[in-house]
Amino acid sequence: MKGTGGADSATAATAATAAAAPSQSFNLGLFFFAYYAHAGTFATYASLFFAARGMSAAQIGILMSLIQVMRIFGPNLWGWVADHTRRRVLVLRLTAMGALVSFGGIFLGQSFGHFFAAMVLLNLFTSAQGPLSDAVMLSSLRGDLANFGRVRLWGSAGFVAAVMAAAYGLEWYGVDALPWIAGLMLLFVVLASLRLREAPPAAAGEAAAPLWSVLRQPAVLAFFASTALMVSAHTSLYVFYSLYLEREGYGKPVIGAMWSLGVLAEIVFFYFQGALFRRFGVRRVLMVSFGVALLRFAVVGAGGHSLALLVFAQLLHAFTFAAHHSASVVTMQRWFAGPLQARGQALYMSVAYGVGGTLGGLLMTLCWERAGPDSIFVAAAVLSLAGGVVAALSLRWQDRADQTRLAAVSSS
Known part of the structure; x- marks a missing residue:
């Protein structure tokens, strides 16, 4: 009978993890929905906003390219911090809050230099959120490919819903409404990040x-x-x-x-x-x-x-x-x-x-x-x-x- 105690404990732990999975899956799906809603809306319509603020085609091209360029630097910086501290959800929350604060530069910007600085800072934070949330999801679901896809699809759903809704909003209120729309979505990203929990630590003996x-x-x-x-x-x-x-x-x-x-x-x-x-x-x-x-x-x-x-x-x-x-x-x-x-x-x-x-x-x-x-x-x-x-x-x-x-x- 002693030999079955460890197995029963392991079974109970597995059941507890499985029971916890749906709520964490919901939280992750909510985060993906909010994150990709913001990312899709801003990337789709930012060029129109910059043009309305008097930026030339060349300047718009440079500003929009910063979304990709900062993906070279931002994810590695925040990925190192997250793995070094083992606090991936905390880092995800901090980057969400940093992005929301940085987005104020888009509201206040008038010159190319101002918009350039705002885009660098904003994308330094937002570029980290995709890979960090993927890492949290992978740790939480522990190789469950079915749940992986069904959680990740909410990001795609958020993208479609937000881009279509924003199109009507910009049609009614003009392109100057974009910072308010995208900024509100960033606030939802912050709120969604507060619902996430750190994944349980990897099994002992998993040396990297x-x-x-x-x-x-x-x-x-x-x-x-x-x-x-x-x-x-x-x-x-x-x-x-x-x-x-x-x-x-x-x-x-x-x-x-x-x-x-x-x-x-x-x-x-x-x-x-x-x-x-x-x-x-x-x-x-x-x-x-x-x-x-x-x-x-x-x-x-x-x-x-x-x-x-x-x-x-x-x-x-x-x-x-x-x-x-x-x-x-x-x-x-x-x-x-x-x-x-x-x-x-x-x-x-x-x-x-x-x-x-x-x-x-x-x-x-x-x-x-x-x-x-x-x-x-x-x-x-x-x-x-x-x-x-x-x-x-x-x-x-x-x-x-x-x-x-x-x-x-x-x-x-």
Whole structure:
């Protein structure tokens, strides 16, 4: 009977954790909804606000690029603080409060220099919130892929709901209402962060390797390179998709509907991803996402005249963004679990969206100006193919490292 006591205790602890999971999942979903509602609204309409305040096209381009540039620095700074202190939720709350205070610079700004400083400070804080919340979610759900997707989809839902609601608000009250709308959403982010709880500590004995020793592994370097290539390909959409559709003769209602369709497709994937990962495996889903991206960008570039083809291509967003993002986050747990989790998510954001997004935006701008609108989707297809090749190398090097470790264990 003594031998069953530990098992009963473990079972009770597991049951308690499972019982606590729904409330924490609700809190995380609420945070994702608020965070992506703000991020989507501000990123979508900030250029219109800056133009109304007298900024030139070049100045607007610089100001908007700071969203990507600060993703190179902010996530790594706050990820280090979060992992070093083991207080990820506390750091998440502090960055939310810092972002809300910093947003006052957008209200008061009139000159380019003022807006530049405000955007640097604001995005220093907001760029950390995505990877930190992902780290909290991964720690809380402990590998539950079904709940992972069903929590994360609330971010996509917040994005769609807020962007559509803000469109009506700006139509009624003018673009000068944007700081009030986005600022209110930031307040909701702060309130949502106050509901989060620190995840239970990792099991005893989970020692983390030094960060530098992890980053030196060829498989890790190749993995991050593949994510940067995938995000670089998607800048063809993030930066130029609306303009491309407008040049093809589509009106703003159609353009808005196409964006919403893509986000709805990712919501569907997030909801069902647990079953898909169990059936096909994370690796296979990851590699399929690159192949689908190659198809998607080829269809957009060649089929801009056909609404049916464009609708088909937007539905593929479920794989090129949602599947790739979830598979990448899960894959990183191989190297960045436990004490390295926040820094792993921060590196993913910095390399993929910071470096990859910035360089991809520059490349797509060059292609658009030198070779015409269709060329950016050719470039995106090539980048997707390159990303798939590099991802395959990463998987091969992972297998080789596993074989080497097994051989070393067997020989000892």
